[in-house]
Amino acid sequence: MELTDLIAPQKYNLTNEIDRFDSDRIALYWENEAGEKRTVTYHELIQKGKQFANVLNHLGIKKGDKIMTIVPRIIDAYVIYLGALRAGIAVIPGSEMLRSKDISYRINQGEAKAIVVYEAFTEQVDHIDETMPSLQHKISVAGESNGWLSMDRLMDQAPTTYTTVDTEKDDMAFLTYTSGTTGTPKGVVHTHAWAYAHLRIAPERWLDVREGDTVWATAGPGWQKWIWSPFLSVLGKGVTGLVYFGRFHPEKQLQLLQDYKVNVLCCTPTEYRLMSKVDHLDHYDLSQLHTACSAGEALNRGVIDVFKNTFDLQLKDGYGQTESTLLIGTLVGKDIRIGSMGQPILDEFITIIDEEGHEVPEGVVGNIAVRRDFPALFKTYYQQPERYQKSVIGNYFLTGDRASRDKDNYFWFKGRRDDIIISSGYTIGPSEVEDVLLKHEAVKDCAVVASPDPVRGNIVKAFVILKEGYKESPALIPELQKFTKKNTAPYKYPRAIEFVSDLPKTVSGKIMRSALRDLELQRAKEQQN
Structure with a gap:
């Protein structure tokens, strides 16, 4: 052609x-x-x-x-x-x-x-x-x-x-x-x-x-x-x-x-x-x-x-x-x-x-x-x-x-250059989900990454730091999920939420989503073995 x-x-x-x-x-x-x-x-x-x-x-x-x-x-x-x-x-x-x-x-x-x-x-x-x-x-x-x-x-x-x-x-x-x-x-x-x-x-x-x-x-x-x-x-x-x-x-x-x-x-x-x-x-x-x-x-x-x-x-x-x-x-x-x-x-x-x-x-x-x-x-x-x-x-x-x-010009995928999440064919920007979660009264800070999933390829996962006075609980997870669905397109909501005390950051204070993404990949490999 x-x-x-x-x-x-x-x-x-x-x-x-x-x-x-x-x-x-x-x-x-x-x-x-x-x-x-x-x-x-x-x-x-x-x-x-x-x-x-x-x-x-x-x-x-x-x-x-x-x-x-x-x-x-x-x-x-x-x-x-x-x-x-x-x-x-x-x-x-x-x-x-x-x-x-x-x-x-x-x-x-x-x-x-x-x-x-x-x-x-x-x-x-x-x-x-x-x-x-x-x-x-x-x-x-x-x-x-x-x-x-x-x-x-x-x-x-x-x-x-x-x-x-x-x-x-x-x-x-x-x-x-x-x-x-x-x-x-x-x-x-x-x-x-x-x-x-x-x-x-x-x-x-x-x-x-x-x-x-x-x-x-x-x-x-x-x-x-x-x-x-x-x-x-x-x-x-x-x-x-x-x-x-x-x-x-x-x-x-x-x-x-x-x-x-x-x-x-x-x-x-x-x-x-x-x-x-x-x-x-x-x-x-x-x-x-x-x-x-x-x-x-x-x-x-x-x-x-x-x-x-x-x-x-x-x-x-x-x-x-x-x-x-x-x-x-x-x-x-x-x-x-x-x-x-x-x-x-x-x-x-x-x-x-x-x-x-x-x-x-x-x-x-x-x-x-x-x-x-x-x-x-x-x-x-x-x-x-x-x-x-x-x-x-x-x-x-x-x-x-x-x-x-390879030598015959077949391409072999190695991963994202950025932090975009692809789940069930949907393309999701992590910052869009983070922005919504940060509006919840209980959330002090958060980071959103792709987490491997056997059916959807990846799911959206949120690592959340709670504000002082709030304690992690099983009931808080669906509350945060419902809040996200209400305030942005539902396909973007975090299917998994993990409460943490801190997030990996660069010296300039930028969250290192790549470190959390690598953590999720390692966990997925360990589960398979």
């Missing part, structure tokens, strides 16, 4: 890729936990997207503006994205697990003109008590809420014809927030040109999406991974996506794979681990499944062996980040090396460098780095160029992970 193949035309709107499939072809199968089912064609989805573009324009939201959306795995999620992007409006994805302060930060930092929220989640927005100068409209989805406009009512009145806005390839399409080691979340700017490059990399080189496939990527709409796979890698390739709106149960996931004859599956290592433990796994028929991919964290050998022995199915690792697309993985047609991250999606753009920006020899541990002219790399951190520069060495952007490579 040549570099020119990944560069979008100067005038480009990613919805034009999807318009190529405007027909009665099935775009999505949808099912919820109650067993209700829907089927949506490309024509229906595209038409509804045009209606929503009209809705936004009617409200005065135009090209160059931004909206935030918090919706679960429902058809309306696709409609919202298609409508906004067609109108040249950027989308700020939001998870339903975000809390009021998380939401207000994204609205204010991202300067969102509107927020579009599933009716059941509107309460978190209503509880925001700080001013949001940019916010002009609140739209509820799949239900009505006091003080909110109704998406259904607005759509009923909207025309179904719309001329796609003439966007430039470098116009913003997505503003996705990701955790940092310190400070507030960072707004990752992706352009329409990023989507063009992504569509020509991940679906073909990793997911192996083929004409006529049914693809199930389980990520939720609040995350960049949803944009990667359930949205772009499905609709941008003209295949059929499966959407399941319900709680995860491994038996249900296996049954859906069988019932819908899924050809491509992309889910987290945690989901694969739990499916691998299901009794009578061989009773399920997954013979239609030709590709099973995993992203978010490394797969372990035991899970890989279960799927290989039971279904003759080779699970494929993939590595990327919010700032990019798939960077490294088990690529189509390439040999699998168990334990390896795989190979770079494009050798000339992805490498391993030292702290001076020089490529390291094989076998030497260094920083996984992406050349800054890689077409599927983000543009910058919104209104925070200094945070972008901190991740740059010379002509390379650092992913934050370290690895070595």
Whole structure:
């Protein structure tokens, strides 16, 4: 693949890729936990997207503006994205697990003109008590809420014809927030040109999406991974996506794979681990499944062996980040090396460098780095160029992970360069959890690190020093956990809390999270032996 193949035309709107499939072809199968089912064609989805573009324009939201959306795995999620992007409006994805302060930060930092929220989640927005100068409209989805406009009512009145806005390839399409080691979340700017490059990399080189496939990527709409796979890698390739709106149960996931004859599956290592433990796994028929991919964290050998022995199915690792697309993985047609991250999606753009920006020899541990002219790399951190520069060495952007490579250019993961925690595919900044815990009346100081876990890969663990007058007790642990869930997204809460009398610090007084992380790794090894 040549570099020119990944560069979008100067005038480009990613919805034009999807318009190529405007027909009665099935775009999505949808099912919820109650067993209700829907089927949506490309024509229906595209038409509804045009209606929503009209809705936004009617409200005065135009090209160059931004909206935030918090919706679960429902058809309306696709409609919202298609409508906004067609109108040249950027989308700020939001998870339903975000809390009021998380939401207000994204609205204010991202300067969102509107927020579009599933009716059941509107309460978190209503509880925001700080001013949001940019916010002009609140739209509820799949239900009505006091003080909110109704998406259904607005759509009923909207025309179904719309001329796609003439966007430039470098116009913003997505503003996705990701955790940092310190400070507030960072707004990752992706352009329409990023989507063009992504569509020509991940679906073909990793997911192996083929004409006529049914693809199930389980990520939720609040995350960049949803944009990667359930949205772009499905609709941008003209295949059929499966959407399941319900709680995860491994038996249900296996049954859906069988019932819908899924050809491509992309889910987290945690989901694969739990499916691998299901009794009578061989009773399920997954013979239609030709590709099973995993992203978010490394797969372990035991899970890989279960799927290989039971279904003759080779699970494929993939590595990327919010700032990019798939960077490294088990690529189509390439040999699998168990334990390896795989190979770079494009050798000339992805490498391993030292702290001076020089490529390291094989076998030497260094920083996984992406050349800054890689077409599927983000543009910058919104209104925070200094945070972008901190991740740059010379002509390379650092992913934050370290690895070595062998003579055949297979990468082998060696750990984080920073203190970011990856748990069940979620990326969690320790400072976000620490900031919440420090607001509790009993907490004097704390440090949050990753602690190895056999199911989730890692869990969030907090080391806590209590204020004078407070004593550690079993009852205090769930109290602190509940407090954290209430004040930040619940997936960030510490699943383990250890009370300590002091924390390791540098001479300048900075907490050494690395020492605590190493302690947890050592404890995990001792438990295994």
